Amino acid sequence: MDLRLTFLGTGAGYPTPQRNVTALAVERGRRLYLLDCGEGTLRALQAAGVGYGRLRAVFFSHFHADHCLGLPGLLQTFQLMGRERRLDIYGPPGVKEFVRRAVNLAPFSPTFCTIAHEIGPEAPVTLDGLTVTSAWMDHSVPVLGYRLQEPDQPGHxxxxxxxxxxxxxxxxxxxxxxxxxxxxxxxxxxxxxxxxGPGRSGRSLVFSSDTRPNRNVVALAAGADLLVHDSTFTEAHLARAGETGHSTAAQAAATARDAGADTLYLWHFSQRYADPDTHLAEARAVFPATEAAADGLSLELPGKPAAS
Ligand SMILES: [Zn+2]
Ligand SMILES: [Zn+2]
Structure with missing residues (x-):
């Protein structure tokens, strides 16, 4: 089954012409999931050609504005489209209140059911055959990081x-x-x-939103195929990263290295940086298999043979 990621927004704090704020689309087969939903997510989905009518669920890391303000508009658009299928929305405590407010923000008669689920590390979610586990990150408010894990597939x-x-x-x-x-x-x-015949190992994607480096994210990303990690700052702003509850690119790279992840994608860049070249150089010095995400970047996670 195809597994595709599309970065919809890779900037921190506020949108600019170059970067939207945080959101990531995960398509698995015919199903679509969103990880965070910052302002402008709907237009970013359209620009990337991702069929958003298929959206199955949204996972929120936390409720800072740059991660969640896209939801009210998305719900309104679904209502205009006459959506009937329910939408599941997962997140840390506060998600129910956030969804209630999003639904009531503007006059709105939903044609579909929106169900908010408060989750945490003690309650993994099974969704369409995927197991979604979470862990607490280290930020200024409670933040969940997520791991999407496919089951191993037996051989034919x-x-x-x-x-x-x-x-x-x-x-x-x-x-x-x-x-x-x-x-x-x-x-x-x-x-x-x-x-x-040979089996296939399930693929794993780990998404760490706003966080300082921490042990939980290393454990969550253990052996992951792909880690997407907060990379708000370069080393020149190391102190600022600590003060604001974020990571530098080199710290993200150390997390990927310590977790034994295959590939790291940096994102959530501070808008003070015009390009991620310095982030990339500093991270690759620590963990060579690092890439910088960019708005609209889309990649397929190949299937992989079972570990022997
Ligand atoms: Zn943020
Ligand atoms: Zn935040």
């Missing part, structure tokens, strides 16, 4: 080949697929690797 069972090797119909086929050796007709033992 060659039923014809199994039959030829004498495996009887029925539960023996399921046991082979589950990795057990079974006895075929005539006493021949049939090993799963003879009839089951």
């Amino acid at each position: 069972l060659d039923v014809e080949r199994a039959r030829r090797l004498g495996v009887p119909e029925g539960p023996a086929l399921g046991r082979l697929k589950a990795g057990e050796t079974v006895e075929g007709e005539g006493g021949r033992m049939v090993r799963p690797e003879e009839v089951v």
Whole structure:
């Protein structure tokens, strides 16, 4: 199943002509999820050609304005479109009140149901086969970081080949697929690797919104395929990062390195920087597999073979 990420906004604080504020689209198969929904998210979805009528759920990291002000307009637009399908909205405590206000901000007769879910690290969410876990970040208000994890996929069972090797119909086929050796007709033992192709490991995406470096995000991103991390400042503003509850690019890179993530994408750049070149250079000195996100950047997460 295709898994695609599109950065809709990569700036911190307020929008500029170059960068919108925070939002990230995750498309998995026909389903669309949003991670944060800053002002202008709807136009960014349109500009990126992401079919937003398919939106299934929104995950909010926190309720600072640059992460959430896009929701009221998005809900109004869905109402104009006559949306009927429910929309699930997840976030830290405060999400129910935020959604209630967003729905009541302007005269609005919803054609669809909006359901807010308060979640936290103790309550992982299972959604469309994805497991979404969260962890507390270190910011000036409570912030959740999220990990979206696909299940591992077993390899394909060659039923014809199994039959030829004498495996009887029925539960023996399921046991082979589950990795057990079974006895075929005539006493021949049939090993799963003879009839089951290679499996695929589930892909994992970790999204850390506003945060100082912390141990929780290292644990959340352990072995992740992709980590998207706060990179508000360069090292020249290290003290400012600590004061405001953010990270420098080099700190984000150290987190990716310590977590053993495959790839790091920097985002949430302070609007004081015209380009992310310094962020990128400082981060790559610590963790070479670093990229800088940009508004509209879209990437596919390839499938991967099972870990041996
Ligand atoms: Zn922010
Ligand atoms: Zn914030």
